[in-house]
Amino acid sequence: MAPHITLYEITDGFFYDTGRDLTGYEDGTENPTDDAAADAAICTSDGLAGSSFVAVQQWQHDLDRFRHFGPDRRDNTIGRRISDNEEIDDAPELAHVKRTAQESFDPEAFVLRRSMPYAxxxxxxxxxxxxxxxxxAFxxxxxxxxxxxxxxxxxLFSFSVPLGTSYFWCPAMKNGEPDLSLIGG
Ligand code: HEM
Structure with missing residues (x-):
């Protein structure tokens, strides 16, 4: 990619436990899978077919603050129980999974998440x-x-703050290589 893309910043991410956020909550449970994942993430329109748009947003946590919330408030912040990852039906409207329930949008707003902790x-x-x-959808x-x-x-804003958002276009793959023909590659 070197002639087409200039590297200006690196943040090393890592896989934590079974795919958890640093709060300890499992992240990615409600991701679409198989064909639904491709439908959510991959363009099918002429010209853009096979490519994808990706939003990258770095959130900085105050984990000391989160730990001081106590177990019930922590579960209600996310909207799932940490003990068994079950959704809490009567979680408050500000709970993260209440805000983001993908099928509650009109039209439904499915994305394919691949978030990673950093430290x-x-x-x-x-x-x-x-x-x-x-x-x-994003x-x-x-x-x-x-x-x-x-x-x-x-x-989420009670313990975390977004530092910035970047938007990228990911080219389709052709013969095992990124197809950069649309951007003159
Ligand atoms: C501090 C940053 C964030 C943390 C710690 C976080 C964590 C989580 C967790 C633990 C879940 C529940 C399990 C799951 O279904 O994955 C979840 C769900 C979800 N999050 Fe986040 N998230 C963050 C930011 C965001 C942002 C910025 C978006 C914006 C698009 C987002 C979109 C979603 C969606 C769509 C779901 C699934 C909701 C559903 O359909 O039930 N999250 N997140």
Whole structure:
């Protein structure tokens, strides 16, 4: 990719336990799988077919603060029980999974998440990564996280802050190589 892409920043991510966020909660449970994953993440339209759009958003956690919440508030922040990963039906509206329930959007807003924790001299948290066949689903979910539609901001903000968002286009693969023909490669 070197002639086409300039590297200006690296954040090393890692796989934590069975795919958990550093809060200890399992991340990726409600990801679409198989054909549904491809439908969510890969473009099918002429020209863009096989490519994907990816949003990368770095969140810095205050884990000391999160630990001080106590077990019930922690579960209600995410909207799932840490003990068995079950969704809490009567979790508050600001619980993260209440804000982001993909089938609750109109149209449904499915993305394929591949987030990874990071921990370095700048802090620790989650590098959120979501692939989509466009940025529309990510954008709809993000508006709900921010409370743009109903004034209710996601409980994530009680212990974590987004440092920045980057948007990328991932080319399709052709003969085992990224197909860069659309960008003159
Ligand atoms: C501090 C950052 C974040 C953390 C720690 C976090 C953590 C989690 C956890 C633990 C779950 C429940 C298990 C699962 O289904 O994966 C979840 C679900 C989800 N998150 Fe996040 N997340 C973060 C940021 C975001 C952002 C920025 C988005 C924006 C698109 C997002 C979208 C989703 C979606 C779509 C679900 C599944 C909801 C469902 O359909 O039930 N998350 N997240």
């Amino acid at each position: 370095d001299s700048t802090g620790e948290g989650l590098v959120f990564v979501a692939f989509g066949h466009s940025f529309v 954008d709809m979910i993000m508006r709900q996280i921010l409370g743009n539609n109903d004034g209710i901001a996601d409980a």
